[in-house]
Amino acid sequence: EEEESESEPTFSFKNYVALKANSVNQALEACVSLKDPKKIHEAMRYSLLASGKRVRPMLCIAACELVGGTESIAMPAACAVEMIHTMSLIHDDLPCMDNDDLRRGKPTNHKVFGEDVAVLAGDALLAFAFEHIAVSTVGVPPARVIRAVGELARSIGTEGLVAGQVVDICSEGLSDVGLEHLEFIHLHKTAALLEAAVVLGAILGGGSHEEVEKLRNFARYIGLLFQVVDDILDVTKSSRELGKTAGKDLVADKATYPKLMGIEKSKEFADKLNKDAQDQLSAFDPEKAAPLIALANYIANRQN
Amino acid sequence: SFSSTPSLSTQFDLKTYWTTLIGEINKKLDEAIPVQYPEKIYEAMRYSVLAKAAKRAPPVMCVAACELFGGNRLAAFPTACALEMVHAASLIHDDLPCMDDDPSRRGKPSNHKIYGVDMAILAGDALFPLGFRHIVSHTPSDLVPETRLLRVITEIARAVGSTGMAAGQFLDLKGEPNSVEFVQEKKFGEMGECSAVCGGLLAGAEDDELQRLRRYGRAVGVLYQVVDDVLEEKKRENEENEETMKKGKSYAGVYGVEKALEVAEELRAKAKKELDGFEKYGESVTPLYSFVDYAVDRGFSVDSAS
Numbered sequence: 001e002e003e004e005s006e007s008e009p010t011f012s013f014k015n016y017v018a019l020k021a022n023s024v025n026q027a028l029e030a031c032v033s034l035k036d037p038k039k040i041h042e043a044m045r046y047s048l049l050a051s052g053k054r055v056r057p058m059l060c061i062a063a064c065e066l067v068g069g070t071e072s073i074a075m076p077a078a079c080a081v082e083m084i085h086t087m088s089l090i091h092d093d094l095p096c097m098d099n100d101d102l103r104r105g106k107p108t109n110h111k112v113f114g115e116d117v118a119v120l121a122g123d124a125l126l127a128f129a130f131e132h133i134a135v136s137t138v139g140v141p142p143a144r145v146i147r148a149v150g151e152l153a154r155s156i157g158t159e160g161l162v163a164g165q166v167v168d169i170c171s172e173g174l175s176d177v178g179l180e181h182l183e184f185i186h187l188h189k190t191a192a193l194l195e196a197a198v199v200l201g202a203i204l205g206g207g208s209h210e211e212v213e214k215l216r217n218f219a220r221y222i223g224l225l226f227q228v229v230d231d232i233l234d235v236t237k238s239s240r241e242l243g244k245t246a247g248k249d250l251v252a253d254k255a256t257y258p259k260l261m262g263i264e265k266s267k268e269f270a271d272k273l274n275k276d277a278q279d280q281l282s283a284f285d286p287e288k289a290a291p292l293i294a295l296a297n298y299i300a301n302r303q304n
Numbered sequence: 305s306f307s308s309t310p311s312l313s314t315q316f317d318l319k320t321y322w323t324t325l326i327g328e329i330n331k332k333l334d335e336a337i338p339v340q341y342p343e344k345i346y347e348a349m350r351y352s353v354l355a356k357a358a359k360r361a362p363p364v365m366c367v368a369a370c371e372l373f374g375g376n377r378l379a380a381f382p383t384a385c386a387l388e389m390v391h392a393a394s395l396i397h398d399d400l401p402c403m404d405d406d407p408s409r410r411g412k413p414s415n416h417k418i419y420g421v422d423m424a425i426l427a428g429d430a431l432f433p434l435g436f437r438h439i440v441s442h443t444p445s446d447l448v449p450e451t452r453l454l455r456v457i458t459e460i461a462r463a464v465g466s467t468g469m470a471a472g473q474f475l476d477l478k479g480e481p482n483s484v485e486f487v488q489e490k491k492f493g494e495m496g497e498c499s500a501v502c503g504g505l506l507a508g509a510e511d512d513e514l515q516r517l518r519r520y521g522r523a524v525g526v527l528y529q530v531v532d533d534v535l536e537e538k539k540r541e542n543e544e545n546e547e548t549m550k551k552g553k554s555y556a557g558v559y560g561v562e563k564a565l566e567v568a569e570e571l572r573a574k575a576k577k578e579l580d581g582f583e584k585y586g587e588s589v590t591p592l593y594s595f596v597d598y599a600v601d602r603g604f605s606v607d608s609a610s
Binding site: 036044114150152165167169 | 436450462
């Protein structure tokens with residue numbers, strides 16, 4: 001059946017992405033308005049509205065629709081997840097962290113607004129993500145919204161993004177970083193928020209416990225997949241192609257999948273993760289699961 | 305100097321009330337942040353949240369506001385802890401070299417001085433969501449309906465956000481000297497307001513009562529800071545040491561000690577006037593009155609000692 005859908009596409013991923021990215025961008029544009037003090041809000045908008053791929057919001061909406069919910073139910077959560085993603089990028093790029101000058105093809109937030117404003121803009125996006133979910137999610141029982149808030153919170157802190165970043169920082173210069181250690185970093189630094197995106201969508205859409213857990217596993221696989229592909233791209237692509245500094249893992253002598261297992265084995269590993277991810281969707285209606293399958297394939301095959 | 309009016313606080317034993325409550329809150333905070341892998345970040349978080357000299361004003365005010373309406377203390381504890389977590393997070397970030405560049409806090413080295421700037425940023429980034437998570441996972445569902453909990457989450461998020469404490473910090477760094485009122489309202493009033501309102505929300509207070517708590521909490525939050533600034537300014541005058549001057553804006557620094565003391569008296573009166581509206585709740589409003597006097601009175605003890 002998979003073969004058939006490839007030769008005779010009933011689902012156009014290109015159209016889907018264009019449609020969803022458009023509605024996500026509109027929603028993001030509308031939810032952070034240019035209030036006083038203007039400069040903080042400008043800084044928030046500068047990074048949030050930069051041309052991101054919106055993978056996380058799309059995953060959130062697709063998961064919600066898969067379990068029977070609608071785009072509008074998932075949209076505040078989808079935007080919140082993108083705010084958290086943006087916030088973590090702003091803080092990660094700071095001179096005291098990864099010290100990056102370029103992000104999504106533009107100067108990083110602190111390069112434009114200064115370090116102090118960049119820290120505050122990140123903090124403000126973090127806070128606003130929670131406010132936005134709590135205030136703007138409509139047509140859903142409050143208990144589900146509360147569960148979503150708890151899941152989002154867990155994905156950011158010491159069991160999520162922050163844990164990954166901490167272990168990553170502490171690993172710099174270590175010579176004996178193994179695969180397990182690398183996996184810890186990526187499961188937290190990258191997969192945790194992808195997981196939150198999918199799980200929030202599934203919870204808000206009214207998914208059963210079993211459905212939510214299947215989708216959670218799906219997200220973990222594609223989260224790891226995302227990072228393996230990122231590592232491969234870092235050694236095979238230029239900065240211009242990536243829209244961010246290429247080859248910096250090599251320069252920083254960072255542990256990466258290509259470094260630990262070689263490029264070929266890394267590519268095989270990526271294929272396996274993609275397959276494991278899609279296996280989690282086998283119990284769902286294949287037609288309804290098409291967007292998530294396509295998103296997994298997109299993450300596996302992306303060129304930047 | 306401050307006029308010391310005889311008040312309920314002379315009969316009400318604030319010290320016992322406060323120390324008992326702080327003891328309970330400290331225990332809950334200690335349990336809320338167990339050390340696990342990666343240990344370093346948990347240690348950084350604990351260093352600031354469990355600092356011995358912390359007065360725990362936000363959590364105590366939250367619990368007291370909840371109890372004013374007959375709410376169960378157990379309903380308020382998770383939110384009280386969350387308030388302390390987000391409060392600590394914002395202090396950690398405020399102290400950073402790129403912000404106020406403060407090497408010390410509460411008589412101890414600032415978080416980044418011990419753990420490094422990168423860990424300090426991440427400790428703050430982790431404490432904000434931990435606060436929200438703690439509320440969701442620890443608030444007894446039989447005591448607080450979900451709709452109220454969502455309002456509590458909204459209230460805290462708004463208080464720390466781009467029009468609240470983050471706005472205050474921004475104007476503290478970039479604003480004109482005459483923005484000091486706005487800075488103090490946002491940086492300090494916001495936390496007091498949020499703490500009082502959250503306590504009321506958890507107990508199911510009516511909208512007009514929440515508005516009253518809002519004005520009360522804001523006045524008390526600013527009052528604490530104005531008195532702090534006066535003490536700071538006096539200390540600085542005594543030492544005649546320019547270097548002890550803080551980077552941030554203060555009433556006393558901008559308008560002088562005399563004017564700051566007038567403002568403090570106005571705030572004290574304003575806060576108490578709001579509480580007068582809670583007459584029907586009888587004795588249970590006493591702790592909230594006592595905070596107002598404590599904010600000013602502690603000035604005496606520190607003042608006379610210097």
